[in-house]
Amino acid sequence: QVQLRQSGPGLVKPSQTLSLTCVITGDSVSYNNAAWNWIRQSPSGGLEWLGRANYRSKWYFDYAVSVKSRITIDVDTSKNHVSLKLNSVTPEDTAVYYCARVRADAYYKGMDVWGQGTTVTVSS
């Protein structure tokens, strides 16, 4: 059974860097038929895709335009985890952050596994 376990601080000061980690069990971060996504949910409930890491013989990283200048997604294959860094945060970055797997074997199968979510508040 694939599980995604998130960790990271729940409080970040404005202008600092938000850092979260998503540890994958039951699957490999380097699996060719999966993409590892970061999504956030604002306090009003809206879901926003932030970016993903995707391995297809080499690593590819894609980011949402809204955060492209501030975001870095990285992968540690030895620890089987994917990480999110968002720098220069403001209170507008306050949200619940999720990692999630998109699976596409023979065909697209949707975002079938989600982490438990991490509530991040940006405040001094």
Added chain:
Amino acid sequence: DFVMTQSPLSLPVTPGEPASISCRSSQSLLHSDGYNYLDWYLQKPGQSPQLLISLGSNRASGVPDRFSGSGSGTDFTLKISRVEAEDVGIYYCMQALQSPRLTFGPGTKVGIK
């Protein structure tokens, strides 16, 4: 960019009765491979979203058959044939045609009358 809308935004339901949620995309979600890249997710209170339906009508593993998805192009519907109390939560549609850039609808909150 794709804009996703849903209606209604709030849906009181009676257990045992059917329910239906509509999702509309600003652009067609029909891929050249013949599939519509539209998913449905349910976020139960206090939980992470969970996949219900992918590619417009494919139920995810373990999803009860009272849930069904239909539609094509820009208009999609999620139907619950007989609502159960455990079905309460917020339902989101999501387009995946523009993958990796995924876009969610605003959500439909389903509650018991």
